[in-house]
Amino acid sequence: MCGRFASSRRPEDLAATFEIEKWDEPQEEFVPDFNVAPTKEVYAVLDRPLKDADDPRPVRQLRTLKWGLVPSWSKTPEGGARMINARAETVHEKPSYRRAFTSRRCVIPADGYYEWVTAPEERQLEVEGKKKRPRKQPYFVTPADGSVFAMAGLYEFWRDKTLPDEHPLAWWVTCTVITTEAETAPLAAAPEEGPRSLADIHPRMPLMLTPDRWDAWLDPSRTDPEELRTLLEPPPHGLMRAYPVSTAVSNVRNNGPELLKELDGPEEGTLF
Numbered sequence: 001m002c003g004r005f006a007s008s009r010r011p012e013d014l015a016a017t018f019e020i021e022k023w024d025e026p027q028e029e030f031v032p033d034f035n036v037a038p039t040k041e042v043y044a045v046l047d048r049p050l051k052d053a054d055d056p057r058p059v060r061q062l063r064t065l066k067w068g069l070v071p072s073w074s075k076t077p078e079g080g081a082r083m084i085n086a087r088a089e090t091v092h093e094k095p096s097y098r099r100a101f102t103s104r105r106c107v108i109p110a111d112g113y114y115e116w117v118t119a120p121e122e123r124q125l126e127v128e129g130k131k132k133r134p135r136k137q138p139y140f141v142t143p144a145d146g147s148v149f150a151m152a153g154l155y156e157f158w159r160d161k162t163l164p165d166e167h168p169l170a171w172w173v174t175c176t177v178i179t180t181e182a183e184t185a186p187l188a189a190a191p192e193e194g195p196r197s198l199a200d201i202h203p204r205m206p207l208m209l210t211p212d213r214w215d216a217w218l219d220p221s222r223t224d225p226e227e228l229r230t231l232l233e234p235p236p237h238g239l240m241r242a243y244p245v246s247t248a249v250s251n252v253r254n255n256g257p258e259l260l261k262e263l264d265g266p267e268e269g270t271l272f
Helices: 011-017 078-082 098-103 120-127 211-218 225-232
Strands: 004-007 033-036 041-048 059-067 085-087 105-110 112-116 138-143 149-159 171-181 204-206 240-244
Touching (some): 011 041, 011 059, 041 211, 098 105, 098 149, 105 171, 112 204, 149 204
Parallel strands (some): 059 171, 085 171
Antiparallel strands (some): 004 033, 041 105, 105 149, 112 138, 138 240, 171 204
């Protein structure tokens, strides 16, 4: 799954990376977020015609969206906090995601994501209620070459009918991250102690899109579900590395570059 990630790249750098044509200059000084949690505002790249423009062509935009998708037909936005992830295997058929899958796709850029190790034996004991939740070691997963981690995502519009049209909060624009089965192949730089693959950390991972798939994924003219599903193939093996970080990241109130500091090994008393 993807429950937390880090986003420290400046919008102008993202604009250059993704060849952005339109983005709103932030009114306040940019502040990197090293502990992005559900319901926070996140940067997203999308191709969409500009509002009130004469030219109907899609324009590549960098926008801020709320993480946690609220379907357009939802009566309230309360379920958004639970819809932070969509499974690649079923995204084309689930009522909450299938319309967005065919017409409102985006890329959510990040430095990488955090995941807490979940060994199979511990997971089963938790499911059966035979063991209290262990103190788990967080890992940071990031491209080994330092490039942007481009997560496949969907976005949706939701109208708050309790507010007038001119109200700035009348429309919500929300998003979700698509996940897939975690890689079982060895990590690009596996730690001496701990997991050797992403699947050793958690059974799911965000679906990373390599640059050669960005244009096709963002193209709103592509609407055939079966064709789009071919873009959800996992990336080639060996692109990612994972390393242990401080358990301080487990508290959403903690936020700073120290959360990305690589530890020599798992913290004492944690799983792995």
